Amino acid sequence: TQLLEQSPQFLSIQEGENLTVYCNSSSVFSSLQWYRQEPGEGPVLLVTVVTGGEVKKLKRLTFQFGDARKDSSLHITAAQPGDTGLYLCAGVRTGGYQKVTFGTGTKLQVIP
Amino acid sequence: DAGITQSPRHKVTETGTPVTLRCHQTENHRYMYWYRQDPGHGLRLIHYSYGVKDTDKGEVSDGYSVSRSKTEDFLLTLESATSSQTSVYFCAISGRGGEGTGELFFGEGSRLTVL
Numbered sequence: 167t168q169l170l171e172q173s174p175q176f177l178s179i180q181e182g183e184n185l186t187v188y189c190n191s192s193s194v195f196s197s198l199q200w201y202r203q204e205p206g207e208g209p210v211l212l213v214t215v216v217t218g219g220e221v222k223k224l225k226r227l228t229f230q231f232g233d234a235r236k237d238s239s240l241h242i243t244a245a246q247p248g249d250t251g252l253y254l255c256a257g258v259r260t261g262g263y264q265k266v267t268f269g270t271g272t273k274l275q276v277i278p
Numbered sequence: 279d280a281g282i283t284q285s286p287r288h289k290v291t292e293t294g295t296p297v298t299l300r301c302h303q304t305e306n307h308r309y310m311y312w313y314r315q316d317p318g319h320g321l322r323l324i325h326y327s328y329g330v331k332d333t334d335k336g337e338v339s340d341g342y343s344v345s346r347s348k349t350e351d352f353l354l355t356l357e358s359a360t361s362s363q364t365s366v367y368f369c370a371i372s373g374r375g376g377e378g379t380g381e382l383f384f385g386e387g388s389r390l391t392v393l
Contacts, residue, residue: 199381208368208384209321254320258380266311266372266380268321 169193170257170269178275179245187240187272189255196258198231198238199266203252214258245276281305284369284385292393297356299388301369303349308373310352311336311382312344314365321368327352359392366390 170191179185189198197216201209213222215231215238222229226249228241238255255269281304291297301310312324313336323336325344333344341363343355356363366389370382 197380201382206387208370208386209382210384211381214381256321256382265323266382267323268313270318270320 169267170255172253172255172269172272174272175270176273176275178277181247181276181278182244185242185245185274187242187253187255187274189238189240189269191236191257193257193259194235196235198235199256199258200229200238200240201254201256203254203271209252209254242274245274247276247278250274250276282369282371282383282385284367284388286388287386288389290391290393291359293360294358297359297390297392299354299367299369299390301352301354301371301385303352303371305371305383306349307371307383308349309371310346311370311372312342312352312354313368313370314338315368315387316365324354324367356390359390361392364390364392 173188197214199214200212203209213229218233218235220231226243230239253272257267259265283302285300311326313321315321322338324342325336327333327346345353366387368387369385372382
């Protein structure tokens with residue numbers, strides 16, 4: 167059972183375009199993370215959002231946590247070829263240990 | 279750099295043979311995890327550890343066992359490898375010094391092919 171659904175699964179856009187990736191769940195999480203993974207490497211944490219409604223910005227990337235802490239979005243402004251990669255959201259539940267559940271991933275290709 | 283290494287990075291084996299993957303960390307993180315990554319499934323948790331000799335199952339634990347005899351090392355064993363276990367395996371760590379927010383640091387992955 168996949169608790170976190172990401173959309174779209176694949177995205178190919180031209181350099182300079184904007185895009186949004188969505189991460190949805192029916193479950194409530196104590197926090198939500200976004201990772202980026204490049205081919206042949208492990209995922210690397212980009213950001214953690216903790217509070218419902220929270221918005222965090224990382225240069226051209228804007229992350230938002232839904233008010234009910236069940237969903238999140240990642241918006242990239244003026245995409246660059248260096249943004250190419252697999253984007254993964256991950257929901258965290260606490261209690262005993264920090265259980266981290268990953269979404270299905272969004273593969274982004276930015277064409278120069 | 280969270281000081282996490284996996285070995286071997288690549289392995290090809292035959293069905294029915296045992297395989298052990300090793301994860302080594304140098305950062306004193308309390309929690310260690312083994313995930314597998316397959317197209318269309320994202321990252322799925324196999325087993326995790328919350329301390330020395332303390333381990334538990336994840337969502338896809340069948341056919342896998344783990345051991346953690348010291349803080350630094352977390353071993354994943356496939357007792358009798360099957361073709362369905364062909365995958366890329368990632369080790370992750372969190373909770374430096376016993377604390378943590380669930381933020382994971384990943385190794386570079388071990389690509390396993392079972393023929």
